[in-house]
Amino acid sequence: MTLEFEDAFIGRAKNRHFLRDDAPATTPATDRERGTSVDDDMPRVAIVHDWLVTYAGAERVLEQIITCFPDADIFSVVDFLEDRSFLHGKRAATSFIQNLPFAKKRYRAYLPLMPLAIEQLDLSGYDLVISSSHAVAKGVLTGPDQVHVSYVHSPIRYAWDLQHQYLQQSNLTAGAKSLFARLILHYMRNWDIRTSNSVNHFIANSEFIARRIHKVYRRSSKVIFPPVDVASFEPCADKEDFYLTASRMVPYKKIDLIVKAFARMPERKLVVIGDGPEMAKIRARATPNVEIMGYQPFSVLHDRMRRAKAFVFAAEEDFGISVVEAQACGTPVIAFGKGGALETVRDVSSLQPTGMFFPTQTPEAIVDVVDAFETGVFTFTPADCRANAERFSNARFREELRAHVARIAPQFVLPPLPDEEKPLAPVKDEPQSDLRVLAVDQSGALGGAELSMLEVVKNMRGDVQTVLFDDGPFRIALEAVGVKVDVLDGKSLGDLRKDGKARPGAGMLRGVLRLLRGTLEKSRNADVIYVNTQRAMVIGAIAGLISRRPVVWHLRDIVSEEHFGRTQLAIIKWCTKLMLEHVIANSTASAAAVTALTRLREERLDVVFNGISAEPFANLESVGQHELRARFGLPQDAFLVGCFSRLARWKGQHVLLEALRECPDMHAVLVGAALFGENDYEAELRAFVLEHDLADRVHFLGFQDDIAACMKAVDIVTHTSIMPEPFGRVIIEGMLSKRPVVASRAGGVMDIVEDGENGILCSPGDAAELARVLERLKGNAPLRERLVEQGYVNATSRFGTQRYVESVEKILTDVAQRARKRG
Structure with a gap:
């Protein structure tokens, strides 16, 4: 090491130590360095989040951080959000992973690259950096004159104490893949510890996580509980005779344990709300006294939470927002006695209890605690539950976060909090899409497939032109809502049947060529060809191949021998495998059938339920x-x-x-x-x-x-x-x-x-x-x-139609964008 390099290294180390939790904050950068006027002490703020793909617990924290710092810029490894309202119109600056193949659905597969990716985000122009981290966000690079505050939801769970559980659930307990995974996780642990040294101040989302931070990083942290939108929940004193659990259906949530437990209590009803990879497994274990509702909107969740006699929670969570939401509804909680629940639920040893704990994650333990709950020996009042939930409100989070930042960085003048009575400025309407779609259907009649397609094309924001292979009421309905329609002569296909019994003659082949020429002519001005029925799919697929336009098939059939002949199935199979860019299935049954026939890869298939206007x-x-x-x-x-x-x-x-x-x-x-x-x-x-x-x-x-x-x-x-x-x-x-x-x-x-x-x-x-x-x-x-x-x-x-149309339009847009990138 050269002397000059050693001096510089020691200087940076001193500055870093000076900014640690046990020392006063650094002096602010000079006005010239910050590019601000002498009178302007407002810091330039960057907020860093791991990845933006959904709206869950970590994103609720992010939403409130943005509310505290409305002028901040957002950074993230990837940003694939559809509903951006909680970001108040902001878009994140992202890393190179955003543009890697299949990143939208398989971003987690790029975990080994995320440390490198997060370090490439340039935050050198900011005074205050706030990271919201459960994986890699805290590893962002900052300089000695920048204050980095990291709100930690957890150190990387699957790299630390949950490594063995992660490997087991991923079937990576043995073999070469297991060895590779263990090496990657070892690398992640080393990187995680090293980057903890560049954080000036840690905030933990619970005492449980504070202990984990101290064990892993050997750093102290301030506990600020995550925000819960308590105001959106109304307590209810009239409870009904059922229990509730609500969660995304993933292994660590342990919904299967709760369902198993209630299978042993047939006299007691359980309602399960949520969706996810384990849905089929959980449905299979459900007994008649267990109602699996699947995904439900907030209104339904709120209604069930208010009326349930208790909320059952079996996961070991770092915090557990749903536990607080249930209490905000005046509903007591039956929870696994470990993790964040110990801090959010007051058990029967308290003067004003709000719930009970069970000691182990087993069906037997859940049965025992439910039996104890049913005895009525312990009293849980809606007022006590609600009062306990109030400790975790959005307003409380904002006040504590701002107070903590003001204490550790007094040199900054923080922006005022928004007026609680005034809503935030509305997000501007997104501009009209420039997507050009050619929609193709074989029928002029108004069957179910045509009615479902009508909802899409009449509500799509881009430019939509439709080709039909027959005239009839469907053409009239399309024109009535302003959709451009061309009717091609498809009468020669009239004898072509699904069962394959009709043989194609010379006239039919000539008709196919006429349809192909007409569809091909219209497709040249389109970004994507959207085909709605089986015959339209075949013509559209060939037209797309010739015109080099991507083709998306909205599958509204079960492609099996019950519905189609062998010839038709063979045509469907090879057109799908070789000529289609993407398939939208209208149900899980349709998706399962086309997957069995074609072995279609997961990233080329989406299930979108039809939307029907009320x-x-x-x-x-x-x-x-x-x-x-x-x-x-x-x-x-x-x-x-x-x-x-x-x-x-x-x-x-x-x-x-x-x-x-x-x-x-x-x-x-x-x-x-x-x-x-x-x-x-x-x-x-x-x-x-x-x-x-x-x-x-x-x-x-x-x-x-x-x-x-x-x-x-x-x-x-x-x-x-x-x-x-x-x-x-x-x-x-x-x-x-x-x-x-x-x-x-x-x-x-x-x-x-x-x-x-x-x-x-x-x-x-x-x-x-x-x-x-x-x-x-x-x-x-x-x-x-x-x-x-x-x-x-x-x-x-x-x-509903809105979700349906938006989902289809999003798929068509993504397909068109990928095609443009390929040139």
Whole structure:
């Protein structure tokens, strides 16, 4: 080491020591160095976050830090946020990882590069650096005249005390991959310790994490609990007879333990809210007393939290925001007695307890503590729970953070906190997209696939042009909402069937070439080709290959031998593997089928549930059912069971007619026409009605534009498909019409209906079972009312049009951008 280098090194080390927690803060940089006027002591602030991909606990902290320092600039390893509202319109400066392949979905795979990435962020122009870190953010490089305050959610969990758990869950306990992973984690630990020396002041999010910081870094830290939006939760004193747990379904949350425990307590009901990788595993373990609701919006979560008798929490969390949220609702907590919960829940040894702890993460321990809770020996009041939650409010966090920064860095004049009564400035509307989309569909009829596509193209912000292979009501509907439409001559494809029984002749091949030429001509001005149906996919895929435009297929079928012939399946398989950029599946059933057929990689497939607008149904709220029945010529006093679908054998209208023979006091209403050459089936239905003297109880309404009015005219909506349905749009529409729904237990229906909660499921094709269910519903008004209530919540919260359209548009935009980068 040269003498000059040694002197410089010692000088930097002295400056670094001077800024440690046990010493006063450094003097500010000179005005010339900071580029500010003498009168301006306001620091330039940089906020560094690990990665921006979602809005969870760490991001809630980030949101409040930004509120304290509204002029700060944001830095992050990657930024793939869709909802940016909590950043108040800010965008993060990112690292080179942002542009690496598959970074959006697999950013964690680049963990070995993150130390290098975070060190490349240039923060040299800032006076105050605040890092929000649970991985690498605290490792950002800062100079001796900069103050670096690190709010630590945890030292890197999977590199320290959770390493063995991480390796086990990742199946990396042995072999070459395990050795490589252990070497990477060893490197991360060394880097983590080294970079802790460049932090001037640590803030821990709990005493638990403060102990972890001291053990790992040998540094002291100030504890400032994370912010919880307590004001958004309202306490409720009237508790109902069910327990609640809510969390992302990942292994360390231990939702499976809670479900196992309640499986041993069939007399006690558990409600589970959340989604994630372990959803299928948890559903498989659920017993009838366990309701798996999946993802739910805040309104539903809030409602269940307020009404639950207790909130059950089995994870070892650093803090545990949901535990505080439950208490803000006046709901006591049953939690694993380790980690942050020990600081946020007051157990029965306190004068004003707010919950109970169980000692081990086992089903037996949970059963024991729930039994103790049920004895009523201990008293938990909503007022005590709420008062305890108030200790963790947003306002309290901002006050403590600012006070701490003012104490450790008195040279800075901090910006005033925003007026609590005044909302922050609204985020500016995003500019209209410059995305150019060519949407292609094979049909002119208004089937379910076309109605779902209509919602996308009429609400998309970019420039959308549509090509249809046939004329009809779909073209009229598109033009009515201002979408440009070109109709190509696809009549020569009319005899081409899904089952592959029709053989392509010379005329059909000429027709295919005409469609290809027309689609190819329109595609040259598009950034992406969006194909909606199977025939359109084949034509669009070839056109995209020739024009070098990426093709996205919105898959609305289950591509299996039940629905398609071998030739069609082979065409689908190779077009998908070789010519398509991306596939959007409308249900998990559709996604599973196309994955089984094509072995499509995960990054090329997304599941986006169809969105159905509630507006047509809401517009009829003030219209009496008797008026709607009069409009369609339906009997006023009859109990009407409706079936809403095109007339096709696999849609199963005959099952309803067979069930009707066992339900003499009911009428059936069939809404739909034989759209795709299925006239023989319609004739069979009408013959069955005459043969069994059902003519006065079966009402064929044919094709109807106003489905909402038709559904509100009946008493029950049925879905009778005898083969797995790709999605089941009619089920959502039935829920929006506020009618109880009975559906076939198969396919995409399973994404929509929770049996006995928001609808009733029947075995496909079982007319006797359907008849029993219909009779049960007819005689049980409270059950019908409960199904209607839960069905409407399910339809509006999970299947709204905004989320649907935004998800599809985001996928199309991402695909187009990737194509541009490839040149």
